[in-house]
Amino acid sequence: MxxxxxxxxxxxxxxxxxxxxxxxxxxxxxxxxxxxxxxxxxxxxxxxxxxxxxxxxxxxxxxxxxxxxxxxxxxxxxxxxxxxxxxxxxxxxxxxxxxxxxxxxxxxxxxxxxxxxxxxxxxxxxxxxxxxxxxxxxxxxxxxxxxxxxxxxxxxxxxxxxxxxxxxxxxxxxxAQTVASPPALPPNSPLLLNHLTPREAELLGYLRQGLSDKEISRCLSISPRTVQNHLQNIYVKLEVDNRTAALCKVLGVAG
Structure with a gap:
């Protein structure tokens, strides 16, 4: 109303x-x-x-x-x-x-x-x-x-x-501009151990804090294009198509 x-x-x-x-x-x-x-x-x-x-x-x-x-x-x-x-x-x-x-x-x-x-x-x-x-x-x-x-x-x-x-x-x-260390994701998750690289897992932590590609690139000292490439690799590995779906899956709450 x-x-x-x-x-x-x-x-x-x-x-x-x-x-x-x-x-x-x-x-x-x-x-x-x-x-x-x-x-x-x-x-x-x-x-x-x-x-x-x-x-x-x-x-x-x-x-x-x-x-x-x-x-x-x-x-x-x-x-x-x-x-x-x-x-x-x-x-x-x-x-x-x-x-x-x-x-x-x-x-x-x-x-x-x-x-x-x-x-x-x-x-x-x-x-x-x-x-x-x-x-x-x-x-x-x-x-x-x-x-x-x-x-x-x-x-x-x-x-x-x-x-x-x-x-x-x-x-x-x-x-979003300022980020401390990214929040921890489950270290023993099979998805992290068997599918994602350490950098991809670190990037997921920043995703949970709401950063855009540009902010993540600053935190990781890589280019926005490299961030986008990492994201696409993550989405393919997790068989998802956006950030929330990726977080849900890696935290074990999907489906």
Missing amino acids: ALSPTYLRPAELQCLQQAILLVYATEAGPVFTRLAQATAAALSAEIVSIDGFDQTSSMVNLGYYPAQRFSLPDFETLRQLLPEHPLFQSLIIERRPEALRTSDFRPTQKFRNSTLYQEFYQPTGLPLRELIVGLPVVEYGWITCTLNRAGREFSEADRYLLTLLVPHFQQAVRQ
């Missing part, structure tokens, strides 16, 4: 401005971590998760706030039960672009009766007030930004704020 910018109060506009500054603050850390942190600050969300989806709807987590909030087994449980989510059809299958509230699609009490709630939300203490937006991101395909908080439900102003942040998310991924 489209809302006029005048619907936002001055305090909400100030939160939006601060969030946008954080989105582009490359010194503040990896791009997807910044997006999660900025969103949490702008919309007073307790938890924010950024996740990528390949063509088979397999999920890989790209970043979340606060750090260390979830474990790898938590995400594995979520991946297995995600088709039970009330917004799975709309956001992951149909890929609707608007920000959606979970409670608008399934009453909270009914959601509490689901296996997804009992085996993921309840054990992790994840609040049921939830707002999610899906968006296309260059070379990553489809990602979602999920916000959770206790207490009051997300408002129409919150939905509008999140919608205003979306183009900045996309631009920040394109313009």
